[in-house]
Amino acid sequence: xxxxxxxxxxxxxxxxxxxxxxxxxxxxxxxxxxxxxxxxxxxxxxxxxxxxxxxxxxxxxxxxxxxxxxxxxxxxxxxxxxxxxxxxxxxxxxxxxxxxxxxxxxxxxxxxxxxxxxxxxxxxxxxxxxxxxxxxxxxxxxxxxx
Amino acid sequence: xxxxxxxxxxxxxxxxxxxxxxxxxxxxxxxxxxxxxxxxxxxxxxxxxxxxxxxxxxxxxxxxxxxxxxxxxxxxxxxxxxxxxxxxxxxxxxxxxxxxxxxxxxxxxxxxxxxxxxxxxxxxxxxxxxxxxxxxxxxxxxxxxxxxxxxxxxxxxxxxxxxxxxxxxxxxxxxxxxxxxxxxxxxxxxxxxxxxxxxxxxxxxxxxxxxxxx
Numbered sequence: 090x091x092x093x094x095x096x097x098x099x100x101x102x103x104x105x106x107x108x109x110x111x112x113x114x115x116x117x118x119x120x121x122x123x124x125x126x127x128x129x130x131x132x133x134x135x136x137x138x139x140x141x142x143x144x145x146x147x148x149x150x151x152x153x154x155x156x157x158x159x160x161x162x163x164x165x166x167x168x169x170x171x172x173x174x175x176x177x178x179x180x181x182x183x184x185x186x187x188x189x190x191x192x193x194x195x196x197x198x199x200x201x202x203x204x205x206x207x208x209x210x211x212x213x214x215x216x217x218x219x220x221x222x223x224x225x226x227x228x229x230x231x232x233x234x235x
Numbered sequence: 236x237x238x239x240x241x242x243x244x245x246x247x248x249x250x251x252x253x254x255x256x257x258x259x260x261x262x263x264x265x266x267x268x269x270x271x272x273x274x275x276x277x278x279x280x281x282x283x284x285x286x287x288x289x290x291x292x293x294x295x296x297x298x299x300x301x302x303x304x305x306x307x308x309x310x311x312x313x314x315x316x317x318x319x320x321x322x323x324x325x326x327x328x329x330x331x332x333x334x335x336x337x338x339x340x341x342x343x344x345x346x347x348x349x350x351x352x353x354x355x356x357x358x359x360x361x362x363x364x365x366x367x368x369x370x371x372x373x374x375x376x377x378x379x380x381x382x383x384x385x386x387x388x389x390x391x392x393x394x395x396x397x398x399x400x401x402x403x404x405x406x407x408x409x410x411x412x413x414x415x416x417x418x419x420x421x422x423x424x425x426x427x428x429x430x431x432x433x434x435x436x437x438x439x440x441x442x443x444x445x446x447x448x449x
Binding site for chain 2: 143144147148149150151153179181183184186187188191192193194212213214217218219220221223224225226227228230231232234235
């Protein structure tokens with residue numbers, strides 16, 4: 090999903106207030122909070138079978154909460170709220186998954202949900218190939234460590 | 236230059252300060268060879284663990300019959316982080332234990348600078364699959380023999396011969412428990428990645444050639 094400058098900020102939708110579809114989700118069900126154990130056992134049920142490909146969101150991609158994301162945090166539920174709190178400072182997708190003890194595949198879906206609502210912003214390099222300048226900076230930075 | 240090529244997604248009202256650019260290296264090798272130790276030694280934070288989907292190639296035997304094709308399973312990966320500066324972070328991901336039928340680490344390898352393949356010289360064959368994978372992928376890698384206490388060192392050239400790797404691939408020894416040793420091993424890998432990047436740059440811009448001169 091590419092950035093469109095000039096598009097007005099979207100209001101967070103009502104779906105953010107309710108938990109994402111939980112295990113068993115029948116129509117009209119007020120889904121119960123999904124426990125940690127459920128994530129480990131049935132991650133793809135929790136996300137209704139949705140998958141965000143790794144090419145779209147590498148595990149090292151940086152995620153940060155937007156100003157409007159901070160504003161709506163109090164109305165978010167469960168994992169969405171925890172996610173928004175975690176990303177005040179930029180974190181990698183994998184760091185978020187690890188700190189929330191959640192499956193990386195599930196976290197990608199949650200992040201994408203919030204990204205589409207303008208609550209989170211994700212950043213990753215355009216190119217799979219890292220350029221010479223960047224590699225030099227890593228080398229020099231590491232050399233300085235004692 | 237790297238930070239200018241950042242793709243930003245879905246962000247009206249995005250904060251104007253860009254987050255750091257992430258770069259990634261892998262630490263591969265057999266079970267118990269010292270991957271998590273190495274990650275922990277260099278990482279500025281205690282290693283984190285994430286569960287991720289991983290596709291394995293080859294046959295699956297869980298259902299009692301040999302079934303050819305791909306299977307997706309959940310694996311745990313340990314990883315760490317080194318903040319280079321406020322605009323650049325290095326992530327170090329340990330590869331999950333390998334399926335002896337083969338594995339496809341495409342999500343891990345995607346966008347990676349390269350891999351340290353750790354070797355226990357008492358169990359060289361544990362790393363064959365990793366070496367083979369990175370060779371086929373064309374990802375820069377370094378073979379790093381982890382020295383365990385009380386084990387007399389094997390000649391590095393013997394390791395090179397036993398693994399049948401190209402002469403151009405560095406074979407080094409290191410101590411996974413020590414920050415400086417792991418750091419130095421990572422530097423050898425980064426030099427390989429740098430050579431590869433310079434060659435790529437030369438082929439794209441023949442006029443610029445190797446005049447990068449830093």
